[in-house]
Amino acid sequence: MMARGDVEKIEANGKLKIHVANSMLGDNVQVEADLVVLAVGMVPNSADGELIRELHDSRHQAETSESSQVRETSAARAEELLKHEGTEILNLEYRQGPDLPTLKYGFPDSPFICFPYESRRTGVYAAGTVHAPMDAVQAAEDGLGAAMKAVQCIEMAKRGEAVHPRAGDTGYPDFFLQRCTQCKRCTEECPFGTLNEDEKGTPEFFPLRCRRCGICMGACPERIVNFQDYSVLMVAEMIKAFEVPEDYEEKPRIVALMCENDALPALETAAANGATWNPWTRIIPVRCLGSMNIVWLAEALSRGVDGVILIGCKFGDDYQCHYVRGSELANTRLDNVGETLERLALEPERVKLVELSHDEFERIPTILDEFAEELDEMGPNPLKGF
Ligand code: SF4
Ligand code: SF4
Structure with missing residues (x-):
């Protein structure tokens, strides 16, 4: 049987x-x-850096929070996480924990399918059976790949360049800290642990860890994080530069923010295959949907743009985002935008997020055409002409 x-x-x-x-x-x-x-299975000899950090945070909250309810839930969470006490191995001095973030079975997480020994800490590689169950021959090959990546990382860091996926980029995010409110959004959302915090919560930037994803720029409500060649203002100016047809012209204007890692290459592949899509769409490439600052949506809709579509990588357990949670973070930000749109008498459906992988390029014309049809049914943006 x-x-x-x-x-x-x-x-x-x-x-x-x-x-x-x-x-x-x-x-x-x-x-x-x-x-x-x-x-039998292999059990990785690794520690879960993020849960160790959460254990310390929960303890701190349990001792110091002014709310008795927070003290209670934090104490319960600390109790649950107690098994992570003293499991540190690498002892990294990162705000997001002393070890690598791990997956369900304790193996370190990697944001790159092609380079699975890459970890979410720049310059730290988990090779061989440290990152996945494998035999000795595979482990040797994996170790060689990781060593080559490490050499490349050292060389590029010496020249001040970013490593994969924005290999060779020499720009850095600039934090105008005089206006920082210490809200900690950038330090919490940075996927590579590039930002630590001082006691007050002001971000401390470690340039060698940075992958130039721009998530800190998207996260900052004060709009004080920018790159020389990629800034909140720059994209806002691009949006302003689009001509917005009047409502009697019956041509909705759509702004599409597309991630340069998967969505944009998918669009290029679709174009190379002869696909055509809705002519009302204007496309702006972004480093990652996580770099999307809410102000861009406000800018577009207040100028009469009928809808904004964000196309980025898949998120969830099998995420494909090169920056780990970029499109997921954008999705969370959109949850908060819905209410504001309703207050402005705008339908929340005027902003839509779509997950797409590179090999789904055939979906692009349908995605854009369907969004145009939805907007057509909704009618023109009532803020047009103001
Ligand atoms: S650009 Fe990305 S990796 Fe660099 S600090 Fe900002 S969020 Fe972190
Ligand atoms: S998100 Fe902006 S305001 Fe908040 S801590 Fe970071 S830099 Fe400061």
């Missing part, structure tokens, strides 16, 4: 009886056996 499901327990009572829950037919079944062979 063959059964597939979750083994709940094995009873040894003369004969062995295996209790299986959630079998393929949905029942709980028992299977009698003479011999049980247990599968």
Whole structure:
């Protein structure tokens, strides 16, 4: 007999009886056996840096919060995370924890499918069985790949250049800290742990860790984080430069913010394959949807643009974002924008986020055409002409 499901327990009572829950037919079944062979798996020798950090934060909150409810929930969370106490291995001095962020089974997370030994800490590589179960030959190959990447990283860092994916970029985010409100959004959202905080919560920038994704720029409500060649103002000016047809012209204007890593190459592939799409669309490439500053949406809609579509990488457990959570962060920011739009008597559906991978280039014309149809049904932006 063959059964597939979750083994709940094995009873040894003369004969062995295996209790299986959630079998393929949905029942709980028992299977009698003479011999049980247990599968073995590799358990990584790594620590979960983010949970260690959360343990310390929860403890701190449990001791210092003024709210008794926060003290209670923080104490409960600290209790849950207690098993991470003293598990530090790398002892990195990062605001986001002393070790690498890990996945479900404890292996370090990597934002790059092609270079899986890359970790979410620039210049730190998890090779061989440290990052995935594999045999000795694979581990040797993996180690070689990681060593080559490390050499490349050192060379590029010496020249002040970013490593993958914006390899060779020599710009850095500039923080105009005189106007910083210490809100900590940039330090919390930076996917590579580039920003630590001083005691007051002011960001401390470590340039060698930076991948130039621009997520800090998108996160900052004060708009004081900018690059020389990529800034909140620059994109706002691009939006301003688009001609917005009057409502009697019956041509909705759509602004599409597209991630340069997957969405834009997908658009180029679609174009190379002869695809055409809605002519009302104007496209602005962005480093990552996470670099989208809410002010761009306000700028576009207040100028009469009928809709803004954001196209970026897939998020969730199997995320494809080169900057880990860029499109997910943009999605969270949009949740907060919905209410503001309603207050302005604008339909929240005028702003839409779509997840797309490079190989889904054939979807692009449909995505843009469907959005144009939705806007057509909604009618022109009531702020047109003001
Ligand atoms: S550009 Fe990206 S990696 Fe660099 S500090 Fe900002 S969020 Fe962090
Ligand atoms: S997001 Fe802006 S205001 Fe907030 S801490 Fe960072 S730099 Fe300061």
